[in-house]
Amino acid sequence: MTRKIWSKFNGFLSLLALASLLTLNTSALYAFSNASQADTLIARIQSIDGVSDVKPLESRHFNQKYTLFINQPLDHDNPAAGTFRQRVFVMNVSQERPTVLVTEGYGAAYVVNPAYREELSRLLNANIIFVEHRYFLASTPDVKNWRYLTAKNSAYDLHNVRKAFADLYKGKWIATGISKGGQTALLYTAFFPEDVDVTVPYVAPLCRGVEDGRHEPFLRERAGTAAERAVLERFQREILTRRAELKPKFDSLCEVKKYKFNIPLDEVYDFSVLELPFAFWQWGSPISEVPAAGSGAEEVFRYWMKISSPDYFIAETPVTPFFVQAGRELGYYGYDIKPFKGLLKIKRSKGYLNRIFVPADAQTKFDKSLYRKLKRFVATTDRKMMFIYGEYDPWSAVMVSEPKNGNVVVLVEPKGSHRARISTLPEEMRKRAIETLNSWLAL
Numbered sequence: 266m267t268r269k270i271w272s273k274f275n276g277f278l279s280l281l282a283l284a285s286l287l288t289l290n291t292s293a294l295y296a297f298s299n300a301s302q303a304d305t306l307i308a309r310i311q312s313i314d315g316v317s318d319v320k321p322l323e324s325r326h327f328n329q330k331y332t333l334f335i336n337q338p339l340d341h342d343n344p345a346a347g348t349f350r351q352r353v354f355v356m357n358v359s360q361e362r363p364t365v366l367v368t369e370g371y372g373a374a375y376v377v378n379p380a381y382r383e384e385l386s387r388l389l390n391a392n393i394i395f396v397e398h399r400y401f402l403a404s405t406p407d408v409k410n411w412r413y414l415t416a417k418n419s420a421y422d423l424h425n426v427r428k429a430f431a432d433l434y435k436g437k438w439i440a441t442g443i444s445k446g447g448q449t450a451l452l453y454t455a456f457f458p459e460d461v462d463v464t465v466p467y468v469a470p471l472c473r474g475v476e477d478g479r480h481e482p483f484l485r486e487r488a489g490t491a492a493e494r495a496v497l498e499r500f501q502r503e504i505l506t507r508r509a510e511l512k513p514k515f516d517s518l519c520e521v522k523k524y525k526f527n528i529p530l531d532e533v534y535d536f537s538v539l540e541l542p543f544a545f546w547q548w549g550s551p552i553s554e555v556p557a558a559g560s561g562a563e564e565v566f567r568y569w570m571k572i573s574s575p576d577y578f579i580a581e582t583p584v585t586p587f588f589v590q591a592g593r594e595l596g597y598y599g600y601d602i603k604p605f606k607g608l609l610k611i612k613r614s615k616g617y618l619n620r621i622f623v624p625a626d627a628q629t630k631f632d633k634s635l636y637r638k639l640k641r642f643v644a645t646t647d648r649k650m651m652f653i654y655g656e657y658d659p660w661s662a663v664m665v666s667e668p669k670n671g672n673v674v675v676l677v678e679p680k681g682s683h684r685a686r687i688s689t690l691p692e693e694m695r696k697r698a699i700e701t702l703n704s705w706l707a708l
Contacts (some may be wrong), residue, residue, distance in 0.1 A: 306357060306433075307331065313429050317350070323379040326386075327393075329357040332377070335429060337399070339406055339413045341421035346413065349399065349406035351422060355430075356386070356393035363706060364434040366461060367395040368423055368453055370445025372402030372583060384686055385441050385465060388699060389706070392434055396426050398449065400586040411589055411627035416635050419449060420456035427460045437706045441465040444660070444683065445587060447652075448595060451665075452635065454650070455642040463705050464650045468683050470663045471643075472596025473636045475618055480543070480598035483662035488546040497542045498604060500555050504538050504569055505608035507562065514566045519575055527580045527621055531610040534575075536621070539600040539614065541573040546657050549682030578621055588622035594635040598659065644668050649705045651698065653690070655681025674701060 306329050311319050315336040324330035332354050340346040354376045365386045375381065376395050386393050397404040399422055400414050427438070438461040442450040447469025454464040488494065504511060515534055519526075526533050544550075550572060556564045591597040600614040619628050643650070643665045652675045654661045660683060667675035676694055678685040687698045 309433055310355060313433075315425075316429065322354075322377060324356060324381075325379050326382045327356040327358060329355075331355045334403075335426060337422050337425060339410070339418075341418055346410075347406075347408075349404070351399060351426075352397040352403040353426060354393070354395040356382075356395070358386075358390055358392050360392075360434055361436060363389055363391040363437040363439060364430070365389070365391045365393050366423065366427060366438055366440045367393055368398075368440055368442040368446050368449040369396060369401075370398050370442060370447075370449045371587065372404075373397035374402055383441070384688060385439055385702075388687065389439070389702070391439070394426060394430055394434070396423055398446075398586075400589075402583065411624070414586055414589055414593075416452045416590070416594055417456065420453045423449075423453045424457045424460060427457075437462045439463045439465060439706070441467070442469070443467040444469065445595070451639055451643075451650075454648060455639055455646075458642075458646065458648050462649065463702065464648065465653070465702075466650070467653045468655060468658060468660055468685055469652060469665070470596070470660045471636065471639055471665050472591075472598075472663050473633060474596050475592055475631045476599030476615065477596050477663055478599065479662040480659050481601040483659055484542050484546065485601065487662075488542070488657045488659060489552065493552045494542075496552055496555050497545060499558060500565075501538050501541055502605065502608065503558065503565065504541075505535075505605055507565070508534070510562050511566055511569075514562070515575070518570070522576070524575060524579050525581075526575075526578055528578075529610075533578050535609045535611045536578055536600070536614075536617065537569075537573045537575050538605075539602065540577065541569070543598065543659050544573045544577075546659055547683045549655070549657065549684060580621070581624070585622065585624065588618060589624070589627045592618050592623045592627070592631065593629055594632045596631070596636065596663075598662075640666075643673060647672055650674070651676065651701065653685050653687060653698075654678070655683060655685035657681065658683045658685065674698075 307319060310316060310331060310333060317334050319331055319333040322330040322332055332352065334350040335353055336348050337351045338344050338346065338348055352373060354373065365383055367383055373395060383393055385391060399419055400409065440450045440454055440461040447466030450464050450466045451469055454461060512534060516530055519530060554568065556568050597618055602609060602614050650673045652665055654664050654675065654677045656677050656679050658681065661677065665675065667673060676690060676698055678690050681689060687695055690698060
């Protein structure tokens with residue numbers, strides 16, 4: 266009997282040992298499985314034609330995150346023009362989940378941050394393929410020939426990336442971007458409507474000229490309340506009437522910061538005053554922070570610099586390629602100088618974009634054909650698209666027109682700014698947006 270009990274006890278110990286071993290093995294297998302999946306994923310990415318320099322990155326939200334480069338033609342209509350390397354980031358949740366193609370309009374250095382996660386990826390638990398725009402940061406060609414910086418070429422860049430990852434991510438695809446990136450998502454979908462299932466451009470302008478003409482009346486009549494607009498105009502006027510007091514501070518700042526401009530400092534002073542209401546409403550600044558009339562020079566200057574610093578007007582910066590595109594086919598905004606007649610050193614503001622921002626070898630006549638193509642596409646497409654805007658954002662002056670067909674949805678955050686997102690919408694509007702996306706993707 267004693268032996269039977271000992272035998273059972275030994276058997277129990279053996280079972281415990283086995284269970285312990287199985288637990289250890291399961292943990293080991295899980296770790297091995299994750300490592301194996303990562304090894305498999307990076308190997309598959311490395312095997313994609315034209316891909317190089319695949320490197321892992323740390324992430325708080327994705328089980329694998331990589332940066333890589335993909336070879337692209339400088340001119341997709343003329344392969345003989347040469348190639349450049351475009352930076353791409355891959356953030357993996359699961360190859361069974363949808364994939365968000367982020368069409369950045371500028372550089373992508375911020376994506377390296379381990380905390381980075383795009384809104385749609387969070388809402389949909391989706392993978393991300395993030396594409397830095399050509400001619401920005403690490404995606405700048407060795408020889409910067411401005412003739413190849415076109416909307417069409419950028420759309421083909423994205424199409425090539427989409428094709429490169431088609432076998433890796435076979436689920437639904439969503440194109441999205443913010444501001445110029447939203448423009449890029451729109452134009453990419455217009456050039457390649459079959460590439461993605463859904464497009465979500467955030468605060469995406471659709472301009473019809475270098476100085477479109479719709480922003481100025483928007484700032485005069487629709488941004489904020491009449492009382493708020495009056496406060497801003499009074500503040501602008503005060504900066505101009507106190508020029509003798511404030512200009513030495515302005516000049517000193519520019520000298521200390523070693524700012525270089527294509528126009529005289531007196532003109533930079535004027536333009537940074539004219540820019541103030543656009544910058545104020547674009548970023549949703551509180552009207553309560555505007556210094557009261559007659560405030561001290563230091564307070565006035567400090568707030569002015571906070572909202573509309575002259576560094577925006579510096580010649581040759583990392584965003585110069587954007588101004589080249591704006592002057593060529595994306596368009597931009599103008600300034601209304603009439604309320605400040607007699608207070609400005611400049612005689613006119615028309616043509617300021619080329620004078621201040623665009624290199625001499627990149628200046629060209631504005632081509633309206635992209636505007637016409639995109640406007641026609643939004644009005645007639647059967648593709649599923651959701652546009653997000655902020656009511657007071659000056660870029661909403663040139664938002665897309667919502668067609669009657671239900672596959673294109675335009676949502677405007679009340680009193681919202683250029684920071685408008687699905688997550689900032691009022692509750693009912695936010696729920697509608699998420700339900701619409703889920704129904705479109707059948708998730």
